Amino acid sequence: MIRFRLKELMADKGFKEERRITMDEVSKETGIHRTTLSKIANQRGYVTNTNVLDQLCTYFGVPIGEVAEHLPEPADESDSSR
Structure with a gap:
């Protein structure tokens, strides 16, 4: 699963800029709709496009690995009973 780090990036930028x-x-600075940002921040498994990721990388001044990270899917408990 891909996890977006939008909330962490906002907190880090806010801390640095006091x-x-x-x-x-x-939303205003990137042109990304507020609803899209909310889904990225709060909805597990949300799918977005590379343009949105590029805009976030540019705004926060970070590489893609800082915006999103890959997390392994938890093992399905029904598979462990085999």
Whole structure:
């Protein structure tokens, strides 16, 4: 599964700049709709496109590996009974 680190990036940027970064600000600066940002931040397994990822990388000044990370899927418990 891919996990997006949007909330962490917003917190890090806010800490560095000594201010609060809001979803509305990220939306205005990147052109990414507020609803899309909310889904990226809160919805497990949300799928987005490379343009959105590129805009987030540019806004936060980080490589793609800082925006998203791969997490292995948890083992299915029904498979362990074999």
